[in-house]
Amino acid sequence: MELSYILNELGEDRELYFNAVAPPILQTSNFAAKTVADLRHMLQHEPEAHLYTRGNNPTVTILEKKIAALEGAEHAIAFGSGIAAVSAAILSQVSAGDHIVSVKKPYTWTNALMKRFLPRFGVEVTMVDGTDPENYRAAIKPNTRLLYMESPNSYTFELQDIAAIAAIAKEHNCTTIIDNSFASPINQNPIALGVDLVVHSCTKYIGGHSDVMGGIICGPRAMINKIFEREYMTLGAVLSPHDSWLLIRGLRTLPIRMERVAANTRQVVEYLVSHPKVAHVNFPFLPLHPQYELAHKQLRNNTGQFSILLKTKDISKVEAFCNKLQHFLMAASWGGHESLIYPIAAAYTVGGLKPSLPFNLVRFYIGLEAPDYLINDIEQALSEI
Numbered sequence: 345m346e347l348s349y350i351l352n353e354l355g356e357d358r359e360l361y362f363n364a365v366a367p368p369i370l371q372t373s374n375f376a377a378k379t380v381a382d383l384r385h386m387l388q389h390e391p392e393a394h395l396y397t398r399g400n401n402p403t404v405t406i407l408e409k410k411i412a413a414l415e416g417a418e419h420a421i422a423f424g425s426g427i428a429a430v431s432a433a434i435l436s437q438v439s440a441g442d443h444i445v446s447v448k449k450p451y452t453w454t455n456a457l458m459k460r461f462l463p464r465f466g467v468e469v470t471m472v473d474g475t476d477p478e479n480y481r482a483a484i485k486p487n488t489r490l491l492y493m494e495s496p497n498s499y500t501f502e503l504q505d506i507a508a509i510a511a512i513a514k515e516h517n518c519t520t521i522i523d524n525s526f527a528s529p530i531n532q533n534p535i536a537l538g539v540d541l542v543v544h545s546c547t548k549y550i551g552g553h554s555d556v557m558g559g560i561i562c563g564p565r566a567m568i569n570k571i572f573e574r575e576y577m578t579l580g581a582v583l584s585p586h587d588s589w590l591l592i593r594g595l596r597t598l599p600i601r602m603e604r605v606a607a608n609t610r611q612v613v614e615y616l617v618s619h620p621k622v623a624h625v626n627f628p629f630l631p632l633h634p635q636y637e638l639a640h641k642q643l644r645n646n647t648g649q650f651s652i653l654l655k656t657k658d659i660s661k662v663e664a665f666c667n668k669l670q671h672f673l674m675a676a677s678w679g680g681h682e683s684l685i686y687p688i689a690a691a692y693t694v695g696g697l698k699p700s701l702p703f704n705l706v707r708f709y710i711g712l713e714a715p716d717y718l719i720n721d722i723e724q725a726l727s728e729i
């Protein structure tokens with residue numbers, strides 16, 4: 345299916361709403377039946393029928409159809425946040441007594457789900473270095489049900505070989521889930537590589553303007569319908585019609601935003617890589633990166649995240665660098681119009697916590713500003729190191 349068709353036409357029945365170009369926000373909790381027979385039909389066909397907005401809402405459905413198509417999936421189901429989608433996807437695949445093999449260092453709250461929440465329900469998780477698919481194979485036990493990936497993954501942007509891990513999962517009758525948020529549906533489509541369920545935090549690139557939260561699971565119709573009947577309807581983390589509308593609006597410009605973000609990021613990385621005050625840049629699209637080939641094999645382009653290690657042993661210098669930046673906001677999240685930094689140094693003071701990541705690691709997200717504007721800002725801030 346053509347990208348232009350997906351983003352501009354798919355799922356939009358304009359003649360149903362006065363040929364309006366933008367879809368209506370169907371801000372309703374409820375849908376009425378004309379007759380008992382109608383209501384009976386609605387109840388029997390709830391995965392498709394419009395009965396109640398914690399279920400189906402036409403504005404949300406437009407978004408689901410478009411993202412499913414972007415991922416080459418049969419179907420998709422939207423949630424009120426990325427982590428709601430991650431949690432529902434994982435919970436849908438396990439029961440008490442089951443085992444999961446996950447990549448190490450997944451997104452913070454995915455990590456919390458696996459380490460603190462799932463053990464309460466008798467689900468055990470082994471976390472492996474995902475850079476070698478054989479680590480997944482080695483961790484599989486007779487009760488392993490799920491192999492979980494996040495590629496590129498949080499903070500250090502290591503990749504997993506998605507096709508290889510999906511093949512190992514098939515050999516062992518395990519399901520695979522990948523959090524594809526960092527790549528965006530424009531740059532990586534894991535279903536074509538054999539993955540079962542693809543999850544996105546729509547809060548990031550898909551929304552693209554730092555003004556809405558959402559999440560989505562894409563996959564085979566039967567698996568998504570099962571999630572609808574169980575995790576979606578019982579846990580109830582639905583996406584509102586208005587937020588769906590904002591995400592549909594975000595989708596219209598997703599490819600051009602991804603293009604600009606990619607080009608900007610390459611320029612900023614090029615500047616940083618040769619800078620004497622930068623010890624290391626974590627970015628798989630650098631020719632010397634050990635996963636350079638894999639990056640080109642499974643991603644269409646780079647995205648806007650990377651991290652650096654500043655060349656200093658003094659945490660106060662790291663702080664001075666971060667505080668001196670004028671045009672980077674210091675914030676969590678990423679994927680919007682605005683460039684951001686997230687210094688791991690900030691985690692070092694909270695209650696004497698010692699994170700596993702080094703204090704001189706600063707995560708960058710490069711947005712839509714002019715690259716020189718950003719590079720000049722980094723240049724003046726690096727005088728602190």
Ligand SMILES: *Cc1c(COP(=O)(O)O)cnc(C)c1O
Nearest residue numbers: 425426427451523525545547558
């Ligand atoms: C932000 C993020 C999430 C969680 O998404 P929310 O919309 O904030 O709930 C999940 N995975 C990754 C990789 C993320 O960066």
